[in-house]
Amino acid sequence: MNSQMNDSQRINITNEVTTQYKINEIFESIQGEGAFTGVPSIFIRVQGCPVGCPWCDTKHTWDIPPETEQSASQVLLKSSDSDTWFRATAEQLLNILREEGYTAKHIILTGGEPCLYNLVPLTSLLIENDYSVQIETSGTFALKTHPDTWVTVSPKINMKGGYEVRRELLEQADEIKHPIAMEKHIEELDELLAGKALKSSCLIYLQPISQQQRATELAVKTCIERNWRLSLQTHKFIGIE
Numbered sequence: 001m002n003s004q005m006n007d008s009q010r011i012n013i014t015n016e017v018t019t020q021y022k023i024n025e026i027f028e029s030i031q032g033e034g035a036f037t038g039v040p041s042i043f044i045r046v047q048g049c050p051v052g053c054p055w056c057d058t059k060h061t062w063d064i065p066p067e068t069e070q071s072a073s074q075v076l077l078k079s080s081d082s083d084t085w086f087r088a089t090a091e092q093l094l095n096i097l098r099e100e101g102y103t104a105k106h107i108i109l110t111g112g113e114p115c116l117y118n119l120v121p122l123t124s125l126l127i128e129n130d131y132s133v134q135i136e137t138s139g140t141f142a143l144k145t146h147p148d149t150w151v152t153v154s155p156k157i158n159m160k161g162g163y164e165v166r167r168e169l170l171e172q173a174d175e176i177k178h179p180i181a182m183e184k185h186i187e188e189l190d191e192l193l194a195g196k197a198l199k200s201s202c203l204i205y206l207q208p209i210s211q212q213q214r215a216t217e218l219a220v221k222t223c224i225e226r227n228w229r230l231s232l233q234t235h236k237f238i239g240i241e
């Protein structure tokens with residue numbers, strides 16, 4: 001180690017080497033939503049989320065019960081949703097991707113809420129190893145990632161957990177993907193985005209909740225009016241995870 005380093009630099013490096021992630025599942029599939037729709041992807045789902053969305057379809061990731069910690073091999077073998085999880089460093093996760101023989105080169109960090117973790121070590125290692133990396137976040141926690149990470153913010157507004165969507169997350173977003181069912185959800189998004197300096201390249205997607213017909217019609221109409229984009233959960237139409 002460089003003898004010129006000060007103590008805080010040493011501590012930062014130590015943290016980066018030792019950061020451990022709590023992982024609920026890893027699987028390979030096709031991205032079904034947003035700008036990367038259709039892209040073969042490896043999904044890394046973290047354990048833990050305090051945001052509390054009532055319609056959440058991954059409620060089994062909310063808590064991190066110590067008693068459901070298992071080995072990586074046990075968790076990787078599970079065949080249905082459960083709150084079991086394993087811990088791993090960035091290096092260990094990269095080794096798992098190699099050992100599992102995945103062929104996709106696009107990684108999606110999802111959850112749970114990935115921004116509960118310092119993702120700099122993991123995203124940096126993956127990008128150094130020629131993966132593209134996308135993070136899907138609620139926008140309610142600070143973002144700690146490699147700067148080349150594609151940031152998808154699906155803003156969770158007024159949820160039970162009481163966390164606010166952070167301005168800087170909206171301004172760092174490469175895409176904002178908003179689930180909608182009714183006009184009220186568009187109004188909430190308008191209110192949220194007002195006065196924010198979004199990236200000029202930021203894409204805004206509306207995603208009809210649960211493929212409801214009324215929600216889909218509203219999303220189509222609004223996307224045409226605003227020149228926004230429609231995100232369909234295509235994986236649900238073809239019955240894949």
Ligand code: SF4
Pocket residue numbers: 049050051052053055056057058059061111112113138156
């Ligand atoms: S932020 Fe995501 S994981 Fe957390 S409760 Fe909401 S939908 Fe579920």
